[in-house]
Amino acid sequence: MNEFEEPSVWAEAFAEQRLELLLFGLFAALVLVGFFRKSEKLKYATLMASVAYLGLYKSQLISIVNVFGLLTWNLPIVQYSLGWYFFAIFTVATTILFGRLYCGRVCAFGAMTQLMDRVLPARLRITVPRTIERRASYIKYGILAAVVGYFLVTRDIRVYRYVEPFWMFTFQETTALWIALGVLLVATVFVRNLYCRFLCPVGAFLGLLSNLTVFRIKRWSECSTCRICEKACEWGAIRGPKIIAAECVRCDDCERLYEDTKKCPHWLIIIRKADIMARRSVAPTAAGSPAGLTTRALHSSQ
C-alpha cells in the first residue's frame, strides 16, 4: 500500500460501513441525551433500543472475549471493524468519564433484565440483605480473575459461554446452556439484576475501570444521615455517605432524587429554613413574602 492509495482505502472502509456507523451514532446519541437529561422515559427507550439494536439486530455486546483480546493485543483490523471500534471506544470513554454507563443502558443483556424488572410484579422480588449483597458483589471479580487466568494458561476463548449469557442473542448453543440461562432468568425474577450485580465478569472489568471515573455523582452533606437514596439504589452501590463507583451503573435514580425538592432532605431543610425566616420577617412585602423568600433561597442554593 503506498501513500496515494491509503486515503481511498479508508474512504472505502467508511463508505462500506456507513450504515453501521450511522446506526451506532444514533444509538450513542440516544444514550447520552437520556443520560444528560436524567430522563426516565429516554432511559427506558434506550434500554428497548439496546435489546432491539445491539442484542437482536447486531448481537454485539462487550464480552470477556474482548478482554482476552485486549490482554493479548489480539484486536480486530481497524478498517474492517470501524463500528466495533466506535462501540468499544464509546464504552471505555464513557466508563472513564462517568462510570458504568455501559451497564446502565447500553448492554443488551443488562437492558433486557432491567426491562424484565420493570414489567414483573414487585411483590415477587426478594430483598437481599445488605451484608450478603456486599459479599456477593465480589463474586464477579473472582469469576473475572478465574476466567482470565484460565485463558492465559490455555488460550481457550470458548470458556466465555460458561460465564456470560450474551450468546443468547445469536440463538446458538447447547440445550444444557439454554437450561442454565433459563434458571438464571427465573432467578432474576426474584433477585433483580442478579447476573449484573453478582456474576458478570465484564461488569467486574468495567467496575475496576470505573474507579478512574472523572465526573462522579455529587452527594449532599445530608446524605451521611439520610438513607433514602441508599434504599432506592437497585444496584447496592450506595453505602452510607459513599457511592461505590465500581457498583454504580449511573442509572440516574439517586440523581433524580437529589433534585426532588419534595423528597430530598437537602431541599426540605432549605425550604423549611426559608419559611422560618419569612415568618420572622417584620413587614413582609410581595417580593419578601414567604413564598418569594422560599423560592429565592432555593434558587440561590442551586
Ligand code: SF4
Ligand atoms: S454487568 Fe454484564 S450483563 Fe450486566 S449490564 Fe454490565 S456487561 Fe451487561
Ligand code: SF4
Ligand atoms: S441509584 Fe445512584 S448510586 Fe445507585 S446505581 Fe443508580 S446512579 Fe448509581
